[in-house]
Amino acid sequence: MTDVAVTVLIPTYNRARYVGHAIQSVLQQTRRDLELLVLDDGSTDETEAVVRAVNDARVRYIRCPHRGISATLNTGVRLAQGRYIARLDSDDEWLPEMLATETQVLDAQPDVGLVYGRAEAMDAAGHRLPITRAYALRFPPDALRSMLIDDSTCNIAVVVRRECFDRVGLFDETFIAHEDWDMWLRVARHYRFAFVDAILARFRLHDENLTGTQSPLFAQLIETRPRVLDKAFTDPSLPPAYRSVKPLAYRSVFLGIALAWWNQQQWRRAARALRQAYRQGGNPLATTAHVLWFGLFRVIGRYRWAQGLREWQANARRRWRNPVRGDGTG
Numbered sequence: 001m002t003d004v005a006v007t008v009l010i011p012t013y014n015r016a017r018y019v020g021h022a023i024q025s026v027l028q029q030t031r032r033d034l035e036l037l038v039l040d041d042g043s044t045d046e047t048e049a050v051v052r053a054v055n056d057a058r059v060r061y062i063r064c065p066h067r068g069i070s071a072t073l074n075t076g077v078r079l080a081q082g083r084y085i086a087r088l089d090s091d092d093e094w095l096p097e098m099l100a101t102e103t104q105v106l107d108a109q110p111d112v113g114l115v116y117g118r119a120e121a122m123d124a125a126g127h128r129l130p131i132t133r134a135y136a137l138r139f140p141p142d143a144l145r146s147m148l149i150d151d152s153t154c155n156i157a158v159v160v161r162r163e164c165f166d167r168v169g170l171f172d173e174t175f176i177a178h179e180d181w182d183m184w185l186r187v188a189r190h191y192r193f194a195f196v197d198a199i200l201a202r203f204r205l206h207d208e209n210l211t212g213t214q215s216p217l218f219a220q221l222i223e224t225r226p227r228v229l230d231k232a233f234t235d236p237s238l239p240p241a242y243r244s245v246k247p248l249a250y251r252s253v254f255l256g257i258a259l260a261w262w263n264q265q266q267w268r269r270a271a272r273a274l275r276q277a278y279r280q281g282g283n284p285l286a287t288t289a290h291v292l293w294f295g296l297f298r299v300i301g302r303y304r305w306a307q308g309l310r311e312w313q314a315n316a317r318r319r320w321r322n323p324v325r326g327d328g329t330g
Contacts, residue, residue: 003033004033004081004083005034005082005083005103006031006033006034006035006082006084006099006103006159007034007037007080007081007082007084007086008026008034008036008085008086008087008088008099009037009039009080009085009086009088010023010026010036010039010088010089010090011039011041011069011073011087011089012039012041012047013040013041013047013066013090014043014044014045014047015043015045015047015090016045016047016049016050017091018090018091019038019047019050019051019090019091020053020054021093021126022089022090022093023036023038023051025088025093025094025095026088026094027056027058027059029094029096029099030096030097030099030100031103034058034099035060035080035081036056037076037079037080038051038059038090039064039072039075040063041066041067041069042063042064042065042067047090048061048063068173068176069176070171070172070173070175070179071171071173073087073170074171074173077162077170077171078170082162083161084106084160084161084162085159085160085161085162085165086158086159087155087180088156088201089155089156089203091204091206091208092156092201092202092203093122093126093201093204094200094201095200095201098117098157098200098201101117101196101198102115102116102157102196103115105194105196106159109194112193112194113160113164113190113191113192114143114159114161114184114191114193115158115159115193115195115196116152116157116159116194117134117196117197117199117200118133118135118154118157118196118198118199118200119154119156119157119200119201120199120201120202120203121133121202121203121204121205122202122203122204123204123205123206124204124205124206126204128202131205132199133154133157133203134154134157134195135195136195136197137152138150138152141193143188143191144185144188144189144242145242146193147181147184147185147188147193148185148229148232148242148249149245149249150252151180151181151184152195153180153184154201154203157200157201158180158184164187164191168183168186168187169186171183175224175228176217176220177221177224178221178225178228181228182228182231182232185228218264222260225253225256226250228253229246229250229253233246250276250277250280251278254273254274254276254277255273255277257273261273
């Protein structure tokens with residue numbers, strides 16, 4: 001294959017029911033100069049047969065030992081021939097303009113290392129749901145400060161330059177989840193981020209989601225999220241100016257954990273996480289305001305109609321606060 005602009009990675013594990021739809025959404029992209037690596041993390045169902053039945057020279061099936069998402073993605077990054085890399089989970093789908101829209105930004109702005117757009121939910125049958133993920137940086141253009149406070153991206157709506165991996169390394173294989181947040185934090189130290197305010201992907205909500213509430217790993221995935229911040233703030237190379245946001249960053253992550261347990265009606269776990277949020281220090285009234293705003297946006301901010309409220313908050317913050325200077329580049 002010659003002149004590959006984009007390498008698309010589809011990591012998969014026992015997704016024979018959905019992976020064909022994911023593949024077709026890649027092959028139907030309006031930008032055609034791509035390769036698609038389907039990275040099978042040791043599936044035991046009919047996933048391999050579904051992939052091999054696809055008749056397109058741009059598709060490569062790669063069988064991997066069952067080692068988890070980070071190791072599987074790293075296999076794909078090592079094999080990638082494109083100058084841009086994008087990931088699509090095997091139960092999700094892209095809209096046809098996804099790659100063309102985001103790579104156009106990268107083509108035009110060499111200092112941008114990562115572009116991301118919005119994604120909307122669909123149910124198991126593919127019917128659209130009024131729920132969205134991803135939003136503009138909280139403190140634009142400061143990608144690093146924004147990403148320390150919260151991951152504003154949706155991993156299936158991201159395109160990143162291959163050179164970013166060459167500079168910051170591969171995915172951390174000690175993470176069973178949140179590997180993307182850890183990676184984007186490292187990228188944000190050196191590159192600008194660009195946000196495309198458009199729905200470009202769809203994520204599927206179904207009973208077998210790894211990060212879903214029915215997952216046997218749900219508790220482990222939720223409770224280990226602070227590890228991303230532990231790693232970031234113990235890294236001696238983190239610019240000193242960003243250490244001041246540590247209390248706010250941890251407060252946000254514990255509030256997210258509290259809300260996840262609240263939604264599961266796990267009241268004691270929710271209360272424990274909320275106490276951890278308050279222990280991060282700061283003015284109690286300011287902390288309470290943060291709790292209320294955070295809860296509001298996590299409950300209603302995921303709906304399309306609430307995006308305007310989030311953007312209003314971001315604009316108000318830009319007018320009245322004085323964020324860390326710079327754009328998070330190194």
